[in-house]
Amino acid sequence: xxxxxxxxxxxxxxxxxxxxxxxxxxxxxxxxxxxxxxxxxxxxxxxxxxxxxxxxxxxxxxxxxxxxxxxxxxxxxxxxxxxxxxxxxxxxxxxxxxxxxxxxxxxxxxxxxxxxxxxxxxxxxxxxxxxxxxxxxxxxxxxxxxxxxxxxxxxxx
Amino acid sequence: xxxxxxxxxxxxxxxxxxxxxxxxxxxxxxxxxxxxxxxxxxxxxxxxxxxxxxxxxxxxxxxxxxxxxxxxxxxxxxxxxxxxxxxxxxxxxxxxxxxxxxxxxxxxxxxxxxxxxxxxxxxxxxxxxxxxxxxxxxxxxxxxxxxxxxxxxxxxxxxxxxxxxxxxxxxxxxxxxxxxxxxxxxxxxxxxxxxxxxxxxxxxxxxxxxxxxxxxxxxxxxxxxxxxxxxxxxxxxxxxxxxxxxxxxxxxxxxxxxxxxxxxxxxxxxxxxxxxxxxxxxxxxxxxxxxxxxxxxxxxxxxxxxxxxxxxxxxxxxxxxxxxxxxxxxxxxxxxxxxxx
Amino acid sequence: xxxxxxxxxxxxxxxxxxxxxxxxxxxxxxxxxxxxxxxxxxxxxxxxxxxxxxxxxxxxxxxxxxxxxxxxxxxxxxxxxxxxxxxxxxxxxxxxxxxxxxxxxxxxxxxxxxxxxxxx
Numbered sequence: 001x002x003x004x005x006x007x008x009x010x011x012x013x014x015x016x017x018x019x020x021x022x023x024x025x026x027x028x029x030x031x032x033x034x035x036x037x038x039x040x041x042x043x044x045x046x047x048x049x050x051x052x053x054x055x056x057x058x059x060x061x062x063x064x065x066x067x068x069x070x071x072x073x074x075x076x077x078x079x080x081x082x083x084x085x086x087x088x089x090x091x092x093x094x095x096x097x098x099x100x101x102x103x104x105x106x107x108x109x110x111x112x113x114x115x116x117x118x119x120x121x122x123x124x125x126x127x128x129x130x131x132x133x134x135x136x137x138x139x140x141x142x143x144x145x146x147x148x149x150x151x152x153x154x155x156x157x
Numbered sequence: 158x159x160x161x162x163x164x165x166x167x168x169x170x171x172x173x174x175x176x177x178x179x180x181x182x183x184x185x186x187x188x189x190x191x192x193x194x195x196x197x198x199x200x201x202x203x204x205x206x207x208x209x210x211x212x213x214x215x216x217x218x219x220x221x222x223x224x225x226x227x228x229x230x231x232x233x234x235x236x237x238x239x240x241x242x243x244x245x246x247x248x249x250x251x252x253x254x255x256x257x258x259x260x261x262x263x264x265x266x267x268x269x270x271x272x273x274x275x276x277x278x279x280x281x282x283x284x285x286x287x288x289x290x291x292x293x294x295x296x297x298x299x300x301x302x303x304x305x306x307x308x309x310x311x312x313x314x315x316x317x318x319x320x321x322x323x324x325x326x327x328x329x330x331x332x333x334x335x336x337x338x339x340x341x342x343x344x345x346x347x348x349x350x351x352x353x354x355x356x357x358x359x360x361x362x363x364x365x366x367x368x369x370x371x372x373x374x375x376x377x378x379x380x381x382x383x384x385x386x387x388x389x390x391x392x393x394x395x396x397x398x399x400x401x402x403x404x405x406x407x408x409x410x411x412x413x414x415x416x417x418x419x420x421x422x423x424x425x426x427x428x429x430x431x432x433x434x435x436x437x438x439x440x441x442x443x444x445x446x447x448x449x450x451x452x453x454x455x456x457x458x459x460x461x462x463x464x465x466x467x468x469x470x471x472x473x474x475x476x477x478x479x480x481x482x483x484x485x486x487x488x489x490x491x492x493x494x495x496x497x498x
Numbered sequence: 499x500x501x502x503x504x505x506x507x508x509x510x511x512x513x514x515x516x517x518x519x520x521x522x523x524x525x526x527x528x529x530x531x532x533x534x535x536x537x538x539x540x541x542x543x544x545x546x547x548x549x550x551x552x553x554x555x556x557x558x559x560x561x562x563x564x565x566x567x568x569x570x571x572x573x574x575x576x577x578x579x580x581x582x583x584x585x586x587x588x589x590x591x592x593x594x595x596x597x598x599x600x601x602x603x604x605x606x607x608x609x610x611x612x613x614x615x616x617x618x
Contacts, residue, residue, distance in 0.1 A: 005376060006372060007369060007373075007408070013369075014352070016404060017351050017364070018351070020404055021361045021400050024361070024399045024403070025358075025396065026317040026318045026396045027317060029317070033314070034518050034519060034522075036518075037515050038512070038514060038515040040514070041510050041511045041514025041562070042506075042510050043507070044510065044561060045506045045510025045511070045561045046506050048510075049557035049558070052557055066560060067596040070560075073561065074597065074600045075604050078605055078608040081310050081312075082310075082608035082609065083612065084310060084612070087310050087311060088312075088617075090311070090312020095515075095517035095518035095531065096511075096514040098313065098514075098528045098531060098532065099513060099517045099532075099562045101563065101597065103528070103532070104597075105605065106310070106312050107311060107528065108602070108605035109604075109609050110310035110312075111308050112605055112608075113308070113309075114303055114614045116609060124606075128609070130529075131311070131528070132532075132601065134532075135532045135533055135536050135563070136594075136598060139537070139566060139590065140570075140590055140591055140594075142536070142537045142540040142570075143570035143573075147577075147590065148586050149544075150574065151578045151585070154578065154579075183616075203616075209616075299616045302617075303614075307528070309615060310612070310615070311528065313527065314521075357525070
């Protein structure tokens with residue numbers, strides 16, 4: 001294009017933009033992110049295993065021990081969120097701190113704390129489930145579908 | 158009276174100068190490379206308010222008060238406040254200006270709000286209607302994060318392409334006559350949407366809007382990138398600036414005298430900002446705090462200021478719409494300039 | 499004993515690693531990843547695959563959100579066996595009650611204490 005002319009074709013401009021923007025796109029640090037996610041995620045799970053083994057050591061049945069482990073981890077995730085530590089871990093760990101159950105707790109507390117300013121009912125109470133709500137919805141629905149198939153399977157065969 | 162030069166570029170007939178500026182920022186911006194240039198660096202970005210929204214309003218109010226004090230004008234002399242921010246229904250600005258006995262025009266063009274404000278103010282003054290007008294814009298990291306992205310305490314990584322919203326409010330006083338720097342002419346941008354729909358990659362989405370407005374401006378004024386001491390884009394950040402540079406080069410405007418407010422405000426090697434800064438307060442503060450001072454010292458004499466805005470909402474992006482973008486250009490010079498077109 | 503912890507680390511880490519790769523390659527955000535993981539957990543458990551991971555990894559498989567799906571499936575199976583059709587509706591949430599209940603209660607208490615602070 002000669003100097004001091006306007007862009008004539010939106011089409012060509014779009015193509016040029018797509019080519020150049022693709023080339024310039026900022027890339028995540030794949031390797032570093034993956035390593036951090038693995039290490040932090042692994043550490044949280046190992047911590048869970050340690051808690052579970054300690055509780056079993058006290059003579060608790062395995063199934064209850066698993067539940068107590070979950071509750072303890074949720075407690076840890078919630079408290080670290082409330083004291084502003086979990087988001088700092090999450091910045092480096094990425095999925096390593098999202099996927100464990102502590103991340104689920106983080107999603108609840110972070111929403112609740114954030115929307116406290118909008119009041120106890122429609123702020124804290126309602127917004128608490130902004131991220132955790134869909135998780136519960138899809139978990140319930142998918143397990144219901146599974147249950148129905150499992151039930152029908154039992155009836156038919 | 159302002160005249161149409163050609164196309165969508167308008168030139169002001171009388172002298173309209175930016176008489177005084179004020180910049181108020183948050184602590185993180187104060188730590189950045191431009192920290193020492195800002196008038197006020199707040200230590201806490203909640204500023205003893207109950208919510209971040211109130212804090213943003215407070216910051217904007219501070220910047221207007223500071224501006225009026227620095228320029229020694231009173232409410233009576235000021236004809237209008239023109240300004241906006243990024244919050245829904247631009248509440249931050251409205252709540253800030255309710256304490257002033259000055260008429261108010263609330264405007265919204267996302268991060269391009271500030272140059273839009275300059276255009277409207279200069280039109281009003283050049284028409285003879287106004288003598289003095291305040292142009293203001295603000296943004297706050299925490300309010301934007303809450304409204305557009307995720308809760309503050311959520312442990313997530315922002316994508317590498319994302320930008321950090323600047324906490325800051327910048328105001329300037331535009332007045333007739335005065336000793337400059339002058340608003341010489343401006344180009345009104347049109348909405349550009351090339352189908353980019355990633356709300357975490359706004360610099361890239363806005364780059365074509367900036368390029369389109371720049372090319373329109375260059376064509377209308379028969380100028381080149383090199384005819385300006387500096388071309389300052391607003392909030393494209395590193396990635397968007399590179400895209401804009403390469404596009405401009407392909408369209409016949411190579412040059413290195415172009416930089417971006419989102420790139421200048423943070424030091425991305427030390428600060429966790431991914432791609433750079435964004436937000437209506439970003440270009441307002443970089444211009445008011447830093448570039449304006451350089452112009453006053455005559456280190457920059459001709460500036461082409463192109464702020465860009467991504468005009469999306471959370472609803473539009475959840476419905477997978479692409480991002481419509483806009484860019485408004487304003488030529489600011491120490492000496493009035495005429496074009497032969 | 500050591501081996502148990504090692505497997506918990508490796509399986510748990512690997513599940514997080516997969517999620518990280520998905521997030522870096524796509525535009526999915528954390529909430530979507532959580533939903534995908536829960537549903538994936540339900541599907542894998544329904545197919546009987548996840549059982550092996552739990553046997554091998556222990557908490558490495560139950561602590562990530564896929565394990566939440568696994569808990570729901572196990573609960574549904576028990577409830578359907580005991581109560582038939584009613585169990586289809588009650589099983590999942592009954593099994594998940596501990597996790598959800600604690601998350602809501604601790605979430606409520608800690609959000610009264612906490613304050614949303616700007617990230618630096």
